[in-house]
Amino acid sequence: MRWRKTKPGEAPAAPRSTRSRMLIAALCGAAGVLAFAPFGWWPLQILSLAVLVYQALRAESVRAAALVGWAFGFGWCLAGFHWLYIAIHQFGGMPAPLAAIAIALLAAAMALYAAGAMASTAWLRKRWPLPLPAATLLVLPACWALFELLRGWLFTGFPWVTAGYAHNTSPLAGYAPLLGVYGISWLAAITAGALPLLMHPFRYKAIALVAAIWLGGLALGRVEWTAPSGKPLTVRLVQGNIALKNKFDIQHIGDTLRQYQQAVTAQPADLIAIPETGVPLFASQLPTGYLDAYGQFARRTGSHIVLGMPMTNGVEYSNSVLGLPPSLAVSAYRYDKHHLVPFGEFIPTGFRWFTNLMQIPLGDQTRGAVIQAPFPVKDQKVLPNICYENVFGEEIAEQIALTGATVMLNVSELAWYGDSIAIPQHLQMSQMRALETGRPMLSATNSGATVVISPRGEVLHALPYRQPGVLSATVQGMSGDTPYIRLQNKLFLALAALSLGAAWLWSRQRRG
Incomplete structure (x- = not known):
């Protein structure tokens, strides 16, 4: 499905190369750090993710979508925790070139989670198949938040600059006592997925969904869960x-x-x-x-x-x-x-040689x-x-x-x-x-x-x-x-599963 119909007599635009999509994604990912403290420009988190949604879902293949997601994740993570260089070089004593390489390799590894989210979305969209609104509002937000949770758990976890943290002062903060930070990441991704639909026939429903989410956050922010x-x-x-x-x-x-x-x-x-x-x-x-x-x-x-x-x-x-x-x-x-x-x-295991390069x-x-x-x-x-x-x-x-x-x-x-x-x-x-x-x-x-x-x-x-x-x-x-104390991430996981299930049913109805 095209995102924009060409006008009569207008030549279709040449498709953007995967490399150019990766460059755009990497720059937007790096800019996303401005959404977090101390800057606090939380709308930028949604805008940068919306650019990723647009670039990844227009990629020519699942592999290309993964590469675009990886580039975004690399820029996001490198900008988000570049400060580790101070610990391992200035205080740990690792030579500057090795310290810079170590931080870049860490960012490259953490970027694989964003690559997985985009690849999963592109694969499911092709597998089921899915209309564009189902991909951007149901599948991609669930995959994004689930892979963020995976980043915070696998190999003991490293959940720094999880997207939901950017919203501790936004209306989405009202959902924290229910869904926790990963649930907020999911809701922010739904909002980001709605932005590319503004030129799509589904735009009014997407706007209504986003309005309901954000008004719900404002209302929940008034609830006193504890005494x-x-x-x-x-x-x-x-x-x-x-x-x-x-x-x-x-x-x-x-x-x-x-x-x-x-x-x-x-x-x-x-x-x-x-x-x-x-x-x-x-x-x-x-x-x-x-x-x-x-x-x-x-x-x-x-x-x-x-x-x-x-x-x-x-x-x-x-x-x-x-x-x-x-x-x-x-x-x-x-x-x-x-x-x-x-x-x-x-x-x-297997990394004593690395720690031997530091004096911590x-x-x-x-x-x-x-x-x-x-x-x-x-x-x-x-x-x-x-x-x-x-x-x-x-x-x-x-x-x-x-x-x-x-x-x-x-x-x-x-x-x-x-x-x-x-x-x-x-x-x-x-x-x-x-x-x-x-x-x-x-x-x-x-x-x-x-x-x-x-x-x-x-x-x-x-x-x-x-x-x-x-x-x-x-x-x-x-x-x-709070509900989050009782359930931790279980409620978010259930809603993410329902979101993916709804996308599958949507695809079945289209085929039926």
């Missing part, structure tokens, strides 16, 4: 802004330990937290009485203290947080990170349990997660469903990525977790973003980036389950 639980907590989140070159340097560790201890013990609060590896040594390596000084302060003031630090049993070690309660009758709390960063926290401390760790109890703080249940774990919404939702946590706490060390877009993007993901679960999110980081986020995904309080400070606030815990 206040217990009394508010006073919190203090410490941002040390310790330079990474000093953090693990034996000559400067003493200064780091003193800085955090002084900040924590300067004033009491119900909950006081320092960042991931804020204490960069194992307990056995710390000065005598160091941890006990925190415990004494906690007991004297009634404070609950969370320290990010590595933990070991002498053989294995983990990236952990230690929770010190204000009572000797209560055991110390421990949370071990379970979703580890490939190459940074564990070494994938604490590089091969032990995973904690998937479900771990929250830290009881007065009548609230505080659920920690560490840095990269914040990217996996379905895992956090499952933890809340099974533990009844009322507050989320993320501790992170993001100085690895310098002054880059990684920090506001990580914050954007924290905002999505709050939207999905209807719970406040606290974030304590070394250099930013140290923030308090409301259950509606709004940043209520924040410290300036790259400055030492302490963020003091009052936070209300929330209880009750």
